[in-house]
Amino acid sequence: MHPSKQILGSKGTGLKGRKIVLGICGSVAASLSPAVARELMRRGAEVRAVMTPSACKLISPQLMHWATGGPVVCELTGEVEHIQLAEWADLLLIAPATANTLSKIACGIDDTPVTSVASAMLGRKPLLLVPAMHASMYQNPAVCENLKKLQGMGVHLMVPKIEEEKAKFPRPEEIADEVERLLGPKDMQGLRVIVTAGPTIERIDPIKIITNRSSGKMGIALAEVARRRGAEVVLIYGPGTEPAPSGVKVVRVETTEEMRRAVESEARQGADMVFFAAAPQDLMPERRFERKLRSGEVVEVRLVPAPRVSGEVRGLLPQAV
Ligand SMILES: Cc1cc2nc3c(=O)[nH]c(=O)nc-3n(C[C@H](O)[C@H](O)[C@H](O)COP(=O)(O)O)c2cc1C
Structure with missing residues (x-):
């Protein structure tokens, strides 16, 4: 076993046995993606990372390999990694989601490993997007329209807090809570x-x-x-x-x-x-x-x-x- 996986379940069993693909886009908040992966793992989840070329310029895929204890998909090959990941996963979490990637998913455009996994999973399994960007981009009418479109397609969004003119990234614990909420039992629904x-x-x-x-x-x-x-x-x-x-x-x-x-x-x-x-x-x-x-x-x-x-x-x- 990869030594990084020793933390699996160290904080709880809320995500035990769950398989999560973590999509990472080219936002400065990508620096927090290792912490998000580790929080999900501490709650018992298995995590596989997939990164856009822009994300790979901001953080090293090697860091995500260490964080998740597994190979990281940065390009698609004859292995059709996007199809394999889509079949393997219980949920696709894109954190951070850039204006670019969320808009492309809303329009069915698929030209990076992250958008390819999204294309293969949308409508079949839950997608959770955590947008992070400057407030000006988040308030851009086209981005707003695309966010609405995604919600209409059943995509879950974590609404960011606008602070210091940025759509701020939530804490890893908040993101993991949301994942647990989406994957856990809903026996209190309607209360x-x-x-x-x-x-x-x-x-x-x-x-x-x-x-x-x-x-x-x-x-x-x-x-x-x-x-x-x-x-x-x-x-x-x-x-x-x-x-x-x-x-x-x-x-x-x-x-x-x-x-x-x-x-x-x-x-x-x-x-x-x-x-x-x-x-x-x-x-x-x-x-x-x-x-x-x-x-x-x-x-x-x-x-x-x-x-x-x-x-x-x-x-x-x-x-x-
Ligand atoms: C240092 C840096 C930080 C960036 N931060 C963000 C960001 O937080 N949110 C965003 O939407 N775009 C951000 N961008 C712009 C995206 O990287 C750019 O739109 C890119 O095309 C996104 O590609 P991707 O969606 O495939 O990752 C940033 C770019 C750089 C160079």
Whole structure:
């Protein structure tokens, strides 16, 4: 066994036995493709890489050979690698997908190893594209049109965050979550799930607060699993330290009262399950000082019970779990 494959399943079994072709295009985000391959492998997947000529100019195929522990397809030969890979794979992930490659796939053009594998798989097996490019390219009307066209053909897209004028590439964990969601069981499809996560804060004065050390990890893990299993998820998230997951509706809140109101507002729209995984402040200052307290000043802060986040949810959702 190639030594790189020793990590197979080291982080979980969510993708055990799954076969993924990782298509890599000529974007600077190709530098992150080894990390994407390794994350998929740590969850149990077998990964084979296929690269466009532009991608090969930006990162070495040797690096992808090391990352995946298998041969990398950079050109098609008499072995008809594109047909073999298309038959072998459970899913084609193109990460990063350039404006050029996604537009070509939308138009049925096939002139690189990546577009050839896409041609052989489109309509037969799931395709997940992770676009990465400058915002100007992502907002180009032709590219927008091609993205819509791809969605109409059943291609899955990870919608990038526009930051620093770039359609930013998601974290490898987010991409692997999406792959797991597409390949995993969908036994929560059709369910609407509300999850609370993280701490809340209560203000003493405009600067000072009381809070707790909750990171939000538990609620975020629940939200991710529910989403992966096909549920529509609303995450009501206090100021935790964990990044919010992609693909769920995130409602950011600060105080316990804000969390209570957000839960009630979402509950009014209906839900099948509610997970109270947050650690809201159960005590809050009886009065809030409107001015900043000065250092050296002696003040008494009386703590009183904060509102209960679960408040009226049971009454609003008598059937929910
Ligand atoms: C350093 C560098 C970075 C690039 N980054 C991107 C990018 O992030 N997204 C993109 O769509 N094109 C990017 N391009 C342009 C593509 O490489 C170019 O359109 C190429 O034809 C894409 O070919 P491919 O889709 O076959 O990989 C970049 C080019 C260079 C030289």
